[in-house]
Amino acid sequence: MAKVLIKKEKTAMVDGKERVVSSFEKHYVKEEADFSTKHGTVRKKELKKKAGSRIKMGNHEFIILDPVFLDHYKQIKRGAQIITLKDVGAIIAHTGINRDTMVLDAGSGSGALACFMGRIAKQVISYDIDERSLEIARGNVELLGAKNISIKEGNIYDYKKINEKGIDVFVLDVPEPWKAMKTAQKVLKIGGFLAVYLPNISQMQEFVKALPEEFLIEKTVEVIEREWAVDKFRCRPATKDHAHTGFLTFSRKLL
Numbered sequence: 001m002a003k004v005l006i007k008k009e010k011t012a013m014v015d016g017k018e019r020v021v022s023s024f025e026k027h028y029v030k031e032e033a034d035f036s037t038k039h040g041t042v043r044k045k046e047l048k049k050k051a052g053s054r055i056k057m058g059n060h061e062f063i064i065l066d067p068v069f070l071d072h073y074k075q076i077k078r079g080a081q082i083i084t085l086k087d088v089g090a091i092i093a094h095t096g097i098n099r100d101t102m103v104l105d106a107g108s109g110s111g112a113l114a115c116f117m118g119r120i121a122k123q124v125i126s127y128d129i130d131e132r133s134l135e136i137a138r139g140n141v142e143l144l145g146a147k148n149i150s151i152k153e154g155n156i157y158d159y160k161k162i163n164e165k166g167i168d169v170f171v172l173d174v175p176e177p178w179k180a181m182k183t184a185q186k187v188l189k190i191g192g193f194l195a196v197y198l199p200n201i202s203q204m205q206e207f208v209k210a211l212p213e214e215f216l217i218e219k220t221v222e223v224i225e226r227e228w229a230v231d232k233f234r235c236r237p238a239t240k241d242h243a244h245t246g247f248l249t250f251s252r253k254l255l
């Protein structure tokens with residue numbers, strides 16, 4: 001069992017100016033052991049307190065929360081580059097994944113996208129060719145306790161060996177998705193969605209050129225998320241990098 005400990009930012013008047021005197025902290029902690037920070041130690045007995053309880057660590061006060069899916073998700077082990085939340089959101093929204101949806105996913109990578117889709121979909125089957133990725137993805141599925149996700153070993157380009165059928169949403173986050181067109185034709189049901197994620201727009205054009213006639217391209221998007229710092233002191237874009245992640249093309253099988 002886990003708990004989340006939150007310490008809010010604190011401000012105070014210093015030399016006539018309001019300043020941050022204690023910064024925000026968030027910790028994901030296991031209830032089975034005492035937990036230490038630079039402020040002191042919380043005994044495991046205290047970690048069992050209910051959500052909303054306040055506990056002291058040195059001079060600081062922390063609030064205990066019960067973790068939600070996102071808190072657990074952020075603990076997953078990372079191997080291959082995982083898809084970002086903004087792109088996960090776009091895939092779910094543009095394909096309408098819901099509790100009746102059968103999803104096929106490749107490559108599993110760290111299983112991040114598969115795990116997120118598994119929270120919403122009926123079932124997720126995810127393929128990877130790399131042993132290390134398979135191990136990490138399977139470990140993450142177990143960590144999150146997902147029962148409707150199968151991580152399978154296989155080359156998604158080899159349509160003869162991919163035997164799923166009647167798939168509603170097929171997501172490709174692999175280096176050469178254009179090699180998986182026969183797989184897409186085989187696995188997707190009529191009206192099913194093919195969502196392809198690629199970091200370079202030139203690769204996306206290569207994919208679009210390879211897309212068979214019986215698919216309809218709905219749209220290509222790049223999701224740009226701009227974080228702002230809004231508090232007592234600031235009201236401006238956050239000073240984080242706005243790194244490019246990738247492009248997404250959504251298409252549907254018509255025939």
Ligand SMILES: C[S@@+](CC[C@H](N)C(=O)[O-])C[C@H]1O[C@@H](n2cnc3c(N)ncnc32)[C@H](O)[C@@H]1O
Nearest residue numbers: 080083107109110111112113128129130133156
């Ligand atoms: C960028 S990662 C996918 C990340 C994943 N979407 C996530 O959110 O964790 C790409 C993965 O595709 C796998 N891969 C590459 N070629 C493949 C193929 N032909 N069939 C299946 N998986 C493949 C790689 O081993 C790698 O793990």
